[in-house]
Amino acid sequence: MYGVRLLGMILALSILLTLLVVPAAAQDCDGNVIELEFMNWWGAAREALMDEVIMHFQAENPCIRIINQVQPWDNRSELLATAAASSNPPGIIMTTRPETYQFAIQGLIIPIDAFVEENGTDLSVFYAGEVGIQYWNGELYGLPMPTAGGLTSMFLYNKTMLSEAGFDPESPPQTWQELQAMSEAITQGDALGIDVMGVQMHSGNLDEAFVSWLYTNGGKYVSDDARSLTFNSAEGIATLEWMLSFANDINGGIENERDFFQDTSFTEGDHPWYDNQLAFMPINTSVFGHYNNNDPEGYANADHWGVMLRPHNGDNPDSAHAGVTGYGFSGGWAYTIPRAHPPEMQAAAYKFAEFIGVHPQGGCAFLFAQSRPAPVKACNENPAYYEANPHWGTVLEGLATDTPIPITPVQGQIAEVIRGYIEEAFFGMKSAEDALNEAAAEGQAILDEFWAEFDADM
Numbered sequence: 001m002y003g004v005r006l007l008g009m010i011l012a013l014s015i016l017l018t019l020l021v022v023p024a025a026a027q028d029c030d031g032n033v034i035e036l037e038f039m040n041w042w043g044a045a046r047e048a049l050m051d052e053v054i055m056h057f058q059a060e061n062p063c064i065r066i067i068n069q070v071q072p073w074d075n076r077s078e079l080l081a082t083a084a085a086s087s088n089p090p091g092i093i094m095t096t097r098p099e100t101y102q103f104a105i106q107g108l109i110i111p112i113d114a115f116v117e118e119n120g121t122d123l124s125v126f127y128a129g130e131v132g133i134q135y136w137n138g139e140l141y142g143l144p145m146p147t148a149g150g151l152t153s154m155f156l157y158n159k160t161m162l163s164e165a166g167f168d169p170e171s172p173p174q175t176w177q178e179l180q181a182m183s184e185a186i187t188q189g190d191a192l193g194i195d196v197m198g199v200q201m202h203s204g205n206l207d208e209a210f211v212s213w214l215y216t217n218g219g220k221y222v223s224d225d226a227r228s229l230t231f232n233s234a235e236g237i238a239t240l241e242w243m244l245s246f247a248n249d250i251n252g253g254i255e256n257e258r259d260f261f262q263d264t265s266f267t268e269g270d271h272p273w274y275d276n277q278l279a280f281m282p283i284n285t286s287v288f289g290h291y292n293n294n295d296p297e298g299y300a301n302a303d304h305w306g307v308m309l310r311p312h313n314g315d316n317p318d319s320a321h322a323g324v325t326g327y328g329f330s331g332g333w334a335y336t337i338p339r340a341h342p343p344e345m346q347a348a349a350y351k352f353a354e355f356i357g358v359h360p361q362g363g364c365a366f367l368f369a370q371s372r373p374a375p376v377k378a379c380n381e382n383p384a385y386y387e388a389n390p391h392w393g394t395v396l397e398g399l400a401t402d403t404p405i406p407i408t409p410v411q412g413q414i415a416e417v418i419r420g421y422i423e424e425a426f427f428g429m430k431s432a433e434d435a436l437n438e439a440a441a442e443g444q445a446i447l448d449e450f451w452a453e454f455d456a457d458m
Contacts, residue, residue: 153323
């Protein structure tokens with residue numbers, strides 16, 4: 001408790017010093033201090049952390065004053081859309097990837113490529129999967145913070161269960177084939193239900209699981225220009241066939257898989273993982289905090305659990321470990337610059353966006369204080385991360401495998417189509433090939449309509 005109070009006192013003192021120092025430093029600006037309203041959703045305990053980021057930025061840029069405008073989550077979409085479209089929008093806006101794309105199409109925000117070149121910003125400091133999803137139609141619209149990656153590239157695995165099944169707990173499966181063999185040995189159950197599950201093949205929507213496994217088989221969801229769906233390739237069909245075989249032959253069908261996780265929550269601590277009933281679980285980077293909170297003794301026992309990369313198809317020489325970012329139509333936060341403001345305000349806004357994105361006292365320190373990985377590779381090499389998480393090295397490997405998926409504002413509609421057809425395949429109503437081909441045809445029609453309208457407006 002004392003440490004928390006001390007941290008609060010330090011932050012308050014830092015902010016007070018900023019209020020005293022910045023006006024004095026501003027005298028060197030001939031009275032031309034640029035004020036930027038920063039529209040963001042870093043509320044609660046994170047507001048003080050962002051205030052400290054702003055303090056450090058203003059110390060280096062005394063002619064720019066950032067006004068931290070933390071927003072409520074209620075009616076967020078309407079609030080943001082109204083602000084972005086107004087004649088006097090905030091100076092810099094925190095937006096998700098779909099919002100960034102939509103505002104770019106509407107001409108409400110500007111691309112930042114010229115600022116990147118002018119300021120010599122090194123984009124290679126980011127993971128490719130992080131900065132890659134901030135491009136729309138070949139132009140960069142924002143720098144990322146926090147990470148959008150680490151959502152599909154890693155699995156948690158139970159070393160104790162592997163050892164009891166006769167496997168080396170320090171050698172987790174690298175390929176689909178090894179994963180399947182271990183799961184067959186561990187899974188216990190019958191057509192009426194599962195008692196112990198080897199691997200959780202999907203943790204959310206089936207289309208998201210399919211796309212995650214697709215990239216570990218050398219496949220692609222869509223062309224690089226986001227105009228042609230490609231998931232119904234030979235790699236895609238082989239991927240879905242393998243998923244169907246796994247579900248039916250090992251787990252007794254999709255209903256068994258879903259029943260096993262019904263009314264459970266890893267976040268709340270009520271989950272088969274905590275009871276040694278699940279050997280392999282797909283994770284994102286938020287899992288470590290939940291695991292530590294719900295089972296601190298288990299989390300502290302590094303001999304009990306490990307982190308591994310998502311296995312790839314060992315029968316395909318072109319496959320490799322992979323994660324994906326950007327398929328889901330959410331997340332991918334960036335800091336975007338409204339077109340309505342004069343050039344000097346836009347330049348100032350970019351300076352702040354760059355500071356948040358790449359400066360050690362920007363997003364790097366902000367995320368470390370929350371035990372979250374940063375989109376900047378070097379930030380995650382802080383030795384303290386390794387002390388908090390014994391498997392941090394594997395986490396970084398996973399982030400490095402993330403591949404950005406190009407999407408359009410109609411991605412949500414296409415994903416819904418794909419999800420429906422894959423559901424039919426899992427329930428035996430269609431073959432894998434028919435499901436993917438029909439999904440691709442219907443999804444491509446939606447995509448073609450979007451691009452026809454977009455190109456007509458250009």
